[in-house]
Amino acid sequence: MSNNDSSITSVLVANRGEIARRVFATCERMGLSTVAVFSDPDAHAPHVAAADRAVRLPGETSAATYLDADAIIAAAKSAGADAIHPGYGFLSENAAFAQSVIDAGIAWIGPPPSSITSMGSKVNAKAIMSGSGVPILGDLDPATLTASDLPVLIKASAGGGGRGMRIVRDIADLAGEVTAAAREAESAFGDPTVFCEPYVERGHHIEVQVLADRHGRVWTVGERECSIQRRHQKIIEEAPAPLVERIGGDFRDRLFDAARTATSAIGYVGAGTVEFLADGSGRFYFLEMNTRLQVEHPVTEATTGLDLVEWQIRVADGEPLGETPPPITGHSIEARLYAEDPAANWSPQSGTVFDIDLPADVTFDRLDRPGIRVDSGIEAGSEISVFYDPMLAKVISWAPDRTRAAAMLAGALARATVHGPGTNRDLLVTILRHSVFRSGDTDTGFIDEIGLPVLSRPLADASEVRLAAVAAAASGAATNRERASVQRGIPSGWRNLHSQYQTSRFVPDGSDPVADADTAISVRYRAGRDSVELPDDPSVSLVDASSTSVTLEVDGVRRRFAVARHVDAQSRAVTYVDSDTTSVTLRDVPRFIDPSAVGKPGSLLAPMPGSVIRIAVEIGDAVTQGQPLLWLEAMKMEHTVHAPADGVVAELAVVAGQQLAVGDVLAVISSDSTTEETT
Known part of the structure; x- marks a missing residue:
């Protein structure tokens, strides 16, 4: 809530990455100047270049930089910012920070500190909601639990994002899981407080977007379903919610009524989200209220035409909402592209992003026709650090109906160029194309029910990997030819008389080019005057090849492959082969293997x-x-x-x-x- 009467002119975003760029984009459209803050690892990050001004926060860790409230307020003053937008994460739900901003005479683009305090503790929030008539799940004391109370969900009282959450199904595991959850909560939020509540099997995560002004008006701006989760963190979100659409009746009205009650009960102002856990029969229970903008807000923007960041700023500047919110139109789905390995228990990945190209009709803006929106905080050359969240981008589709929205999003992800740390891209595409997801009958147990081994299977099957290896070998030969200082243009390995075949060897990403050399993919080829022989691939012929592009004819069908080569952090060669359907990452097997490397x-x-x-x-x-x-x-x-x-x-x-x-x-x-x- 703004604490002065003057209009906002310059906004500092107390955040980094994608959300900082997202807020800057709206500020630019509104004619406002922008200020970025950055840690030392983020000195050359895209969000820094996107702002009009930038202020360094010395240090590497979040605690020393983006969580240092005094340093951020000092940065705003030194850069001439008259407003602070917190984004999400970091200090976005820190009531003391919000109050410090207001006390410093700077406009706070967020809810009143008292509202943040009310919802900051999940235990306290549930008590307030219960007193207001919003349905809740009762709290359980870990010290008194018995086997008959299981399963239960351990949750961190402060924060969210799945951190500190544990499902307990065996009473023998309870004490250890409570300790681990508290330890994780302390690390993530600085507060080790945890609590237990009954775990609802096959629940649906439904949330309602709210907007409230300083004049007492509350809008419910549609609902979202976020049931596709890993480690209790959302990876696919959509609006409207398939569960709400399927149940129909007065289900949406009851959700909206509960969300308005929750919003009014704490005197809320600005954009917020009231989250519920629902079952398949239409019963629902309050989970928490996020007193900030949500990661998945673009799906609401796509289906309403609203710019939620713009309305956050307008409300903070004292503007009233209209009488009624806009209607919901079409369907929107968002997928979170993470640098992680789903098959290895969602292990986060780090390193250099060599290249990234996500098909997009718009970036950080609303779609006005069926298409793809991309919000990303990274670009080619960006470093994915161990210090921050591994999300690379949010890819969002909008279409008149859900089936088309899912198909468009899956296609955009499949065609994307993402070279660098491993990602969850193949998993996202598989989910979006799965028959259960397409039916709309998904819940929070979807990944466990279908099975991670099934969903995390690479899009490229053995035949596609083989073709990629042939393309990589052809590209490598073309590269050698282009680099040759003598007889430039003559095919690599060409002889007047037939000689032996040349061989290139690769292992798929995830295999070790040294340890797994015995099972490598071998591609033999021999260049003649007019053609290239591929003795092990009789159905494949080479049409043309350069260092970056190869055209193969496969059973009479011509296909193009883009090829890129890089060297990873371990100084090993890695080759990326992109086609019209998927991407394959290959690692070169060295010709001679150093025994010490085994x-x-x-x-x-x-x-x-x-x-x-x-x-x-x-x-x-x-x-x-x-x-x-x-x-x-x-x-x-x-x-x-x-x-x-x-x-x-x-x-x-x-x-x-x-x-x-x-x-x-x-x-x-x-x-x-x-x-x-x-x-």
Whole structure:
């Protein structure tokens, strides 16, 4: 709520990445100047370049930079900003920060601090809602739980985003999970308080977007369904909610009434979201109220035509809402593209983004016809850091109906160019094309029900990977030809008389080009005067090739492949092959393998970048398959590393507090009962 009578002219966004760029885009359209803040790892980030002015926050960690309220307020004053927008995450739901902004004479683009305080503790929020007549799930005391109370959900009282959440189905696991949840909540939010509530199997995550002005008017601006989740974090969101559409009747009206009651009960002002857990019969329960803009707000913008950031600023400047909100039109779906490996328990990935090209009709703006919107905080050359959330982009579709919206979004993701850290792109496409998702009958158990091994399977099957390898080999030969200083233009390997075949060898991404060399994909080829022979691929012929593009004819059908080569952080060659249907990442197998590069048998490698927070075993301990060995923290989430097989801990290569990169050796598990003697 603005605390002065003058109009807002310059906005500092107390955030980074995609949401900072999103707010800047609206400010630019409104004629407002913009100010960015940045940590040292973000010095060259796109959100910094997108602002008119930028102020450095010295340090690397969130605590030293984006969570330093005093430094942000000082930055606003030094840059001449008369308003602060918090984005989401970081300080966006920190009542003390909001009050400090107001006390500093700066307009706060957000709800009153008292509203943030009311909803800041989930325990307190549920008590307020219960007193206002909004249906809630009762709290359970972990100390008094019995097996008959299970399953339960442990939740962090402060914050959200799935951090600190644990489902407990066995009473023997309760104490350990409460401790782990508290530890994760402390790391993410600075508050270890957790609580339990009954876990609703096959629940639906339904949320209502609200807008409230300073004159007592509350709009309910449609609902969203966010039931497709991993680790209790949303990855696909859509509006309107398929569950609400399917149940019909007065279900939407009851949801909207409850959301308005919740909003009015705390004197809310601005944009917020009231979240509910619903079952398939139309019963619903209050979960929490997010006193900020949501990550998934673009689907509401697409179906209403509203610019929610614009209305946040207008409301903060004292403008009233109209009598009624706009109608809902069409269907919109958002997918969150993350740098993570779903098949490896959602391990976050880090490193350089070599190239990214997401098909988009608009960026950071509303769609006025069927199409694709992209909101992203990264670009080619960006570094995905271990310090922040691994989301690369939000890709949003809008169409007159849900079927078309899903097809358009899946197609855009499948055609996207994303070279760098591994992503969840294939999983998103598989979900969007799955018959259960297309039916609209999905709940929070969707991924577990279908099975992660099914959903995380690469889009490219063996034949597609083979074609990609042929294209990579042809491109490599063309690159050698283009680089040749003598006889430029003559095919690599060409001889007047037939000679032996040349061979290129690759392993798919996720395999080790050294350890898995024996199972590599081999492509043999021999260049003649007018053609290139591919003896192992009789149905494939090479039409043309350059270092970056290859055209193959496959059973009479011509297909084009884009090829890009880079060197990763481990100085290994990696090749990306993009086609009209999918993308394949290949790693070159070196011609000669250094024996020292081959890891010891039984080596357990770090699946993600992060830091070691706890080690549960010592050298010489006997372990069983699946036993927890140590815990890593990456991007404020805990990840457990389990023993891959029965054996004995022969080596421990890490200590608590150590920072790791992907592929670092954690331990060596010997299959023998005695460890090897050293000589």
